[in-house]
Amino acid sequence: MGFREALDSGRFVVTAEVGPVKGTETKELLEDAELIKEKVDAINVTDLQSSVMRLGSMAVCHLLVDHGVDPVFQMTCRDRNRLALQSDLLSAWVLGVRNVLALTGDHPTLGDHPDAKPVFDLDSVSLLKVIGRLNEGFDMAGNELKGSPDFLPGAVVNPGADNEAALEMQIIKMEKKIEAGAKFFQTQGIFDLDLFERFMKRVEGFRVPVLGGIILLKSAGMARFMNKNVAGVFVPEPLIKEMEATKDKVRTSVGIAAHLVKGMKDLCRGVHIMAIGWEKRVPMVLEEAGL
Amino acid sequence: MVVAEIKPFEEIKNSIREFKKVLLVGCGTCVTVCLSGGRKQVELLASALKMSRNLEGDEVIIGEKVLPRQCDPKFVDMIKDEAGQYEAVLSMGCGAGVQGIADIITDIPVLPALNTTFIGMADEKGRYLEVCAACGNCILAETGGICPVARCAKGLIHGPCGGSQRGLCEVSKDNPCVWQMIYERLVKLNKVDFLKKMSRQRKIPVRPRRLVREEPKPKKEPTKGA
Numbered sequence: 001m002g003f004r005e006a007l008d009s010g011r012f013v014v015t016a017e018v019g020p021v022k023g024t025e026t027k028e029l030l031e032d033a034e035l036i037k038e039k040v041d042a043i044n045v046t047d048l049q050s051s052v053m054r055l056g057s058m059a060v061c062h063l064l065v066d067h068g069v070d071p072v073f074q075m076t077c078r079d080r081n082r083l084a085l086q087s088d089l090l091s092a093w094v095l096g097v098r099n100v101l102a103l104t105g106d107h108p109t110l111g112d113h114p115d116a117k118p119v120f121d122l123d124s125v126s127l128l129k130v131i132g133r134l135n136e137g138f139d140m141a142g143n144e145l146k147g148s149p150d151f152l153p154g155a156v157v158n159p160g161a162d163n164e165a166a167l168e169m170q171i172i173k174m175e176k177k178i179e180a181g182a183k184f185f186q187t188q189g190i191f192d193l194d195l196f197e198r199f200m201k202r203v204e205g206f207r208v209p210v211l212g213g214i215i216l217l218k219s220a221g222m223a224r225f226m227n228k229n230v231a232g233v234f235v236p237e238p239l240i241k242e243m244e245a246t247k248d249k250v251r252t253s254v255g256i257a258a259h260l261v262k263g264m265k266d267l268c269r270g271v272h273i274m275a276i277g278w279e280k281r282v283p284m285v286l287e288e289a290g291l
Numbered sequence: 292m293v294v295a296e297i298k299p300f301e302e303i304k305n306s307i308r309e310f311k312k313v314l315l316v317g318c319g320t321c322v323t324v325c326l327s328g329g330r331k332q333v334e335l336l337a338s339a340l341k342m343s344r345n346l347e348g349d350e351v352i353i354g355e356k357v358l359p360r361q362c363d364p365k366f367v368d369m370i371k372d373e374a375g376q377y378e379a380v381l382s383m384g385c386g387a388g389v390q391g392i393a394d395i396i397t398d399i400p401v402l403p404a405l406n407t408t409f410i411g412m413a414d415e416k417g418r419y420l421e422v423c424a425a426c427g428n429c430i431l432a433e434t435g436g437i438c439p440v441a442r443c444a445k446g447l448i449h450g451p452c453g454g455s456q457r458g459l460c461e462v463s464k465d466n467p468c469v470w471q472m473i474y475e476r477l478v479k480l481n482k483v484d485f486l487k488k489m490s491r492q493r494k495i496p497v498r499p500r501r502l503v504r505e506e507p508k509p510k511k512e513p514t515k516g517a
């Protein structure tokens with residue numbers, strides 16, 4: 001069953017995420033994918049995450065297709081203008097990619113080529129519209145396509161925006177993304193289920209599946225770093241303490257993640273697990289969460 | 292106004308190194324206001340250049356002029372003859388000013404003494420902020436008078452990117468996320484609905500742009516008996 005069918009089936013869905021390396025090495029990534037592919041409905045491939053130059057998302061998505069995985073092609077507006085975005089979408093389709101996650105993208109200054117020209121010709125909302133147009137058989141300029149894709153477009157939302165205005169704008173933008181054609185949402189990493197529940201209440205009426213984001217904590221230091229530097233991620237102090245005190249970091253991390261997954265079962269339509277290098281531990285999380 | 296800053300002194304000095312007679316021209320408009328190319332800065336730069344070259348035993352004559360606007364041919368015409376006595380013009384105007392002079396004074400080099408940075412305004416802390424990118428398609432009516440094209444690091448027009456923390460931009464913690472400012476202003480104006488409606492596509496202008504102003508037709512004398 002592919003990702004689209006899993007979403008349509010109404011059951012709780014699980015997606016994971018892999019990040020290509022800087023270079024041409026794909027062995028480990030494909031091993032990880034093999035290991036988790038039976039347990040998840042789709043695997044996202046990040047697009048030059050954090051504006052760091054790496055192997056591209058489209059090529060890795062294609063490799064995943066060959067390995068029997070239904071990939072989610074993450075596409076940011078940072079590096080490509082509308083010509084390249086549309087062309088890459090068509091290319092991805094002919095390479096077997098069926099799902100696209102439309103993102104604005106981080107600014108290049110945050111990555112390892114800070115002087116790169118930021119493109120942002122389109123943004124997440126207009127990219128979603130473009131995907132919809134391509135699906136209908138037309139490009140952005142209204143020209144007819146000879147053969148068209150049928151992508152499942154998705155988007156992200158950040159339920160942990162750290163002040164009222166930011167959260168309101170996230171919700172307004174989520175509505176705009178739905179209007180522009182988003183058929184599913186994956187969220188930023190969540191550590192506070194109460195906060196997430198409040199968010200889900202707010203967006204209940206939107207009727208678009210939301211997959212709650214789960215980040216595997218690797219250490220207390222990582223948690224503190226994210227609290228300081230990653231927008232919308234907030235790891236509560238007790239969890240940090242737990243990571244600090246533990247003798248078995250993997251066990252504790254998996255335990256925390258599994259608890260969050262369980263909690264989300266009643267709140268949303270699925271989970272999106274960002275293991276950030278710990279992909280091999282994703283099956284443990286799912287098992288402990290009873291999935 | 293157009294905001295500019297003076298280039299590093301060594302760079303300016305190097306650019307005129309081969310010349311013995313240079314006409315230094317300030318501009319009385321934007322760069323006077325942002326304290327980078329007005330009369331005062333012309334005087335200071337002229338004396339610094341002369342002093343520095345004197346110390347090296349390589350004297351230079353620097354003529355000083357300030358035009359009301361360098362980007363207007365009728366003012367540049369005022370210095371056209373005088374410029375004939377010099378080997379180069381050093382302009383303390385913005386990029387348009389330098390080119391306004393170079394368009395008319397074509398037989399000697401016209402050099403920039405400023406780095407033109409942006410269209411901006413001064414805030415109460417005495418800083419200049421970029422506030423308009425001259426996008427040619429103004430959306431300020433929908434954004435509470437605060438421009439996301441110029442003031443969002445990504446130029447986003449459909450709302451914020453999700454990267455802001457504590458109301459600050461992900462790109463520079465010195466800057467507020469402009470979408471936060473827009474939201475707060477729209478709340479105050481009771482126009483948050485604008486954010487939901489905005490869905491236009493950003494237009495990327497083809498450069499160079501041109502604007503033709505049609506001359507107002509001279510009014511006809513009312514004809515008798517009409």
Ligand code: SF4
Binds near residue numbers: 427431438
């Ligand atoms: S939208 Fe912004 S950049 Fe465009 S004209 Fe208006 S103020 Fe200038």
Ligand code: SF4
Binds near residue numbers: 447450
């Ligand atoms: S944080 Fe705000 S100002 Fe900065 S890039 Fe994102 S939306 Fe634009």
